[in-house]
Amino acid sequence: MGFVHHAAQYALGALLLAFLLRAFLSRGKVIRRNGEPLRKPSDTLPLVGNGIQFLQARWKLFGWFDKCQRQFGYETIAVTVPTLPPGVIIHDPRNLEYVFKHEGVFTKGTFVKGRSWDLFGNGIINADGELWKTQRKAGLSFLTTANIRVLTDVALPQHLFESVSDLKQREGGATVDLQHVFHEITTKVMGKMAYNMDMHADDEFSKSFDYASGGTAERFQNPLWFITEIFLGAKLRASIAVVKEFGDRIVSSAVNDRESQKARDSAGFAEDESKLDQISGSLIQSLLDAIGDQTMVADAALTYLSAGRDTTGQALTWTFYLLMRHPEVAAKVRKEVQQLFEDRKLPSSTTEADFDPTLFTPAAMPYAMAVFYEALRLFPPIPFEIRQCTEDVTLPDGTFLPRHSVLVWCIWAMQRSKLTWGEDANDFRPERFLDADGKLVSRSASEFPVFYGGPRTCLGRKMAEAIAVQVIPTMMWLFDFAPVDDRERVSKTSLTLPMEGGLPVTVETRRRV
Numbered sequence: 176m177g178f179v180h181h182a183a184q185y186a187l188g189a190l191l192l193a194f195l196l197r198a199f200l201s202r203g204k205v206i207r208r209n210g211e212p213l214r215k216p217s218d219t220l221p222l223v224g225n226g227i228q229f230l231q232a233r234w235k236l237f238g239w240f241d242k243c244q245r246q247f248g249y250e251t252i253a254v255t256v257p258t259l260p261p262g263v264i265i266h267d268p269r270n271l272e273y274v275f276k277h278e279g280v281f282t283k284g285t286f287v288k289g290r291s292w293d294l295f296g297n298g299i300i301n302a303d304g305e306l307w308k309t310q311r312k313a314g315l316s317f318l319t320t321a322n323i324r325v326l327t328d329v330a331l332p333q334h335l336f337e338s339v340s341d342l343k344q345r346e347g348g349a350t351v352d353l354q355h356v357f358h359e360i361t362t363k364v365m366g367k368m369a370y371n372m373d374m375h376a377d378d379e380f381s382k383s384f385d386y387a388s389g390g391t392a393e394r395f396q397n398p399l400w401f402i403t404e405i406f407l408g409a410k411l412r413a414s415i416a417v418v419k420e421f422g423d424r425i426v427s428s429a430v431n432d433r434e435s436q437k438a439r440d441s442a443g444f445a446e447d448e449s450k451l452d453q454i455s456g457s458l459i460q461s462l463l464d465a466i467g468d469q470t471m472v473a474d475a476a477l478t479y480l481s482a483g484r485d486t487t488g489q490a491l492t493w494t495f496y497l498l499m500r501h502p503e504v505a506a507k508v509r510k511e512v513q514q515l516f517e518d519r520k521l522p523s524s525t526t527e528a529d530f531d532p533t534l535f536t537p538a539a540m541p542y543a544m545a546v547f548y549e550a551l552r553l554f555p556p557i558p559f560e561i562r563q564c565t566e567d568v569t570l571p572d573g574t575f576l577p578r579h580s581v582l583v584w585c586i587w588a589m590q591r592s593k594l595t596w597g598e599d600a601n602d603f604r605p606e607r608f609l610d611a612d613g614k615l616v617s618r619s620a621s622e623f624p625v626f627y628g629g630p631r632t633c634l635g636r637k638m639a640e641a642i643a644v645q646v647i648p649t650m651m652w653l654f655d656f657a658p659v660d661d662r663e664r665v666s667k668t669s670l671t672l673p674m675e676g677g678l679p680v681t682v683e684t685r686r687r688v
């Protein structure tokens with residue numbers, strides 16, 4: 176105990192020295208706007224700055240960012256956390272657009288990479304330069320229009336109906352965790368299509384990944400994480416080890432697939448394959464072709480898995496949370512389904528036998544899409560971003576940032592801005608994404624940055640939308656869901672936005688419409 180105490184004291188002393196040294200070396204070049212220092216949040220304290228706010232639960236931290244945007248509007252403000260480089264919080268979509276357009280100037284830098292390296296290594300989220308380009312290209316060859324077609328026509332309906340029949344077994348009062356239901360669908364879809372593997376939300380890997388994501392996210396809030404983890408990080412290290420081991424399994428399974436595919440090709444069996452079989456594993460095969468080094472391929476595979484399944488599963492969970500709280504919106508989704516059936520002269524049946532979810536496309540279901548966007552706006556699966564400047568730069572609002580400054584934007588808070596979304600910014604109102612004719616209206620990436628923007632914009636947006644636009648109407652048409660309690664749901668600490676405690680509901684089949 177004495178040793179721990181002394182070690183912590185020495186480490187704190189060293190950090191303070193490093194902090195003072197950095198302040199000394201960087202004197203002369205400081206964050207300024209029109210020659211003046213930036214305003215700070217009103218609860219900024221001497222010495223610790225905003226460090227205390229960053230130590231609170233992440234959900235509360237979002238509330239703090241929201242308070243800042245309400246107080247300062249679009250103004251860029253200073254943020255100070257001891258031991259970290261000087262930084263700002265941006266709120267103005269013009270500044271964000273500039274960041275998206277100047278990707279090379281605003282990179283993840285040592286600040287982000289240092290914290291997420293253990294989990295993602297060289298995965299696309301952490302990669303820059305050639306390695307990033309290679310992984311993005313591999314992703315593009317996986318997320319083609321033709322493959323998304325196989326997703327919507329074959330893979331998704333199959334896994335969606337497996338979940339539908341599970342839900343039917345559990346009607347009549349049993350508690351079902353809807354977050355788990357959606358996570359299972361997205362895990363199976365990504366597992367099969369990207370890696371040609373049977374994956375499930377209950378796998379040990381999934382649980383370890385959850386824990387590792389939470390532990391990695393905490394590093395962004397705790398400036399002394401590298402010290403506290405020496406003593407308290409055993410579970411995080413063990414979880415990361417399980418995740419890494421799973422990454423290696425993905426790669427060896429892909430190498431085996433390659434060998435058996437060669438054998439099948441030479442035996443002339445390939446023609447018997449279904450469309451899904453033909454594309455299964457195409458992401459991991461492209462990554463193997465492009466990168467070669469198997470450790471890097473494993474990093475890339477794990478990053479894609481997290482980017483694809485967690486975000487989409489969580490977005491659906493928040494969507495259904497909102498739908499249960501807004502029955503008038505749920506009724507409009509059902510009305511849109513009913514109208515589609517009438518237009519196509521199809522029976523409005525609630526049995527799966529003559530129910531075809533492939534009818535539900537973004538073009539056919541603008542209202543359901545608007546519901547999804549509105550849920551993403553209020554509960555963005557990637558709620559908060561950090562970048563570091565690689566050179567001195569001046570933002571469009573005149574804020575000067577010296578090299579190495581940190582730039583933070585909280586999407587969760589920006590999406591509640593009344594300046595961007597109007598007086599009802601805090602309300603769930605899907606109509607804001609529709610024009611007077613009921614057609615979808617698009618918002619610029621800088622105003623609606625939930626899928627990021629610029630050259631590093633989300634690669635999987637179309638895939639996520641294709642999944643959502645089938646899952647939302649199918650589930651809403653076939654079932655009535657009711658929350659087991661009225662508690663306001665919050666997110667637990669994670670790199671994404673999982674719902675704390677899941678979304679417990681009861682479920683009833685809709686027998687008559």
Ligand code: HEM
Binds near residue numbers: 314490551630633
């Ligand atoms: C609702 C669902 C989704 C949301 C809200 C979302 C959001 C985002 C955001 C904000 C980023 C930027 C992250 C960063 O660099 O810090 C991103 C990047 C990325 N997303 Fe998504 N995403 C979703 C679904 C998907 C899906 C289904 C895939 C498919 C595999 C995917 C693949 C990727 C990839 C590969 C990147 C990295 C792009 C790059 O760095 O060039 N995403 N996504």
